[in-house]
Amino acid sequence: MNSPESDEQQLNAILEGIIDGFIVCDGEWRVRSLNSAAERILGSDRLQLLGLGLWDVLSNLAVAPPADQLKRVAAGEEREFEIFSELRQRWYICRCVPQYSGGISLCLHDITAQKELENDQLQVEGDLEQQVVARTVKLESTLKALRISEERYRSVVEDQTEVICRFRPGTGTITFVNEVFCRFFGKTRGELLGRGWQPEALPEDISMVERQLHRLSPTNPVITVENRVYNASANVSWMQFVNRGLFDQQGRLVEIQAVGRDITERKKLEEELRHSEEKFRALVESSSDCIWEIDADGNYTYLSPKCQDVVGYSPEELIGKSPFCLVPDGKMAEISETMAAVIAAREPFSSLELPVRHREGWELNAEVSGVPFFSLAGEYLGMRGITRDITKRIETEEQLKHLYSELERRVERRTLELQETQKKYLHAEKLSAIGKLSASIAHELGNPLLGILFALKSLRNKRELTDDDRQLLETALGESERVRRLIATLRDFERPSPGKRTSTDLHKSLDSLLLMYQSEFSRKKIVLLRDYADLPEIMAVPDQIKQVFLNLLTNAVDACRPSGGEIRVTTRREGERVAVAISDDGIGIKDEEAELIFQPFYTTKSAVTGTGLGLSVSYGIVKQHHGEIRVSSRPGAGATITVFLPIK
Secondary structure, eight states: OOOHHHHHHHHHHHHHTOSSEEEEEOTTOBEEEEOHHHHHHHTSOHHHHTTOBHHHHHHTTTOOOOHHHHHHHHTTOOEEEEEEETTTTEEEEEEEEEOTTSSEEEEEEEOHHHHHHHHHHHHHTSOOHHHHHHHHHHHHHHHGGGGOSTTHHHHHHHHOSSEEEEEOTTTOBEEEEOHHHHHHHTOOHHHHTTSBSGGGBOHHHHHHHHHHHTTOBTTBOEEEEEEEEEOTTSOEEEEEEEEEEEEOTTSOEEEEEEEEEEOHHHHHHHHHHHHHHHHHHHHHHHOSSEEEEEETTSOEEEEOTTHHHHHSOOHHHHTTSOGGGGSOTTOHHHHHHHHHHHHHHTSOEEEEEEEEEOTTSOEEEEEEEEEEEEOTTOOEEEEEEEEEEOHHHHHHHHHHHHHHHHHHHHHHHHHHHHHHHHHHHHHHHHHHHHHHHHHHHHHHHHHHHHHHHHHHHHHHTOTTOOHHHHHHHHHHHHHHHHHHHHHHHHHHHHSOOOSOOEEEOHHHHHHHHHHHTHHHHHHTTEEEEEEOOOOOOEEEOHHHHHHHHHHHHHHHHHHSBTTBEEEEEEEEEETTEEEEEEEEOSSOOOHHHHTTTTSTTOOSSOTTTOOSOHHHHHHHHHHHTTOEEEEEEOTTSOEEEEEEEEOO
């Protein structure tokens, strides 16, 4: 069994390895003992502090402990409170525990890192309070051990939330473990003492841990190692061990003390954060847009790889530079004013179209969107956003506008053409109605005319007529007969033919049409000349052939000048074909119009006098008869249209 002095030395050695400062005061609140951590915190040598009053000791921290708290400790209560050292600029948790033998024990736990971490974790997790509470609970179990006077050092070690052990260098044989160590690994002290620490660690981590421990030396007495171990549930946990080397007077490493804490949750958070960053990076790098971040000074702090595809510069070339370096020459003032207003507003913006200069010198159109971001204190830190190349989209929009304008022009032009066509159709309908009306009038005039002819012929048979009366009667009979033939011709046009070809006398057909135009020739002072050759009858559809000649005569009459003119009708035979030429000495046909006159609805006449269908219909009829139609003209010198028709 070890002597009390030996146990005291061993416990003191354990406390020396603890990072918290411990101070023990007697009944008069004078310092009786303290560990090395307390020396570092107070900034004074142990010999200078022993025997001093607690108030004087704490004054080294430039902090006055709350008197009300110390009074309650003096009354036998355990108290815990936070203090801030203006001198050290450090935060501590001060745990005061009254001792049964009189006096108090103080534990100073440096929580500055926790305080600093609190601000960082508020931004990431927003909840540090639970960890502080958990840490406080853990410290309570540790500080309660100080109430045991003779076993105070061992109790502190046993009640620490950290696992504590000591082992031999080289072999790793465990010489001491605290209760937390036993609970964490699910083994008793008897199962742990005298064996190596290696079975508790994952095999793949053992060589790494041993390499790190090999670095311990008097000048480098502390090594922190993170490795995986098997816990009491046989599950893997991440641990952080602070390994302190204990050296003899010759500087030889005789023992290693390891204080460890479970960092599995922290590792999980780090892994989740890593996965989140990888996911974010993958999304950013696969985006077709350039994603960027600028700081409060307006300089780039991040650019996605797509930046090179958009503006031609790599992210590394633009980091630390202002976006204004991409503004085209001559547009700096305009863009600066726009961007200054956006940044000054410190509000989200979207779809801001700006010109951007590509590295190659050409200008592209960009659509920029962004949002500001701030610190927890509300301080403006910069902007994050995206830049999208919309040059092709704008070009497409311009093309669409052009096509739309062109389409509108075409629609407008086509509408005018359709309106003109409608007018011509209406005129054609009027002509058709006039034709039907003429046929109806001819029918109505036919019966009275027969009565008139009968009466006139009856008068001619009377003997008592004078010569003058007889001459007048003969004139009336001649004119009435001419009217009868005209009415018969109108009826022939109105009456539809069966569409079959029959033997047709062209001269007879021409004469019947010329008879209809006799008054028109007289009214317009047109001289009619006939030059008929000896023609055989041909196989044709009579009313269709008459329609062709009627259209040609109508055009010849319309082409003659107001002062009068001459129309010549000539026939001749050419082999197995006959030719009928209708000539006038009118205004003629222009060369550019000669190619268009047979197209439907093309006319050089006004909408009142022409439909543009006459020559088109005539052309079709002649082609159906396997014939040919030719035009010969000189502007101002008249025109000749010749129709060639096969005899059979």
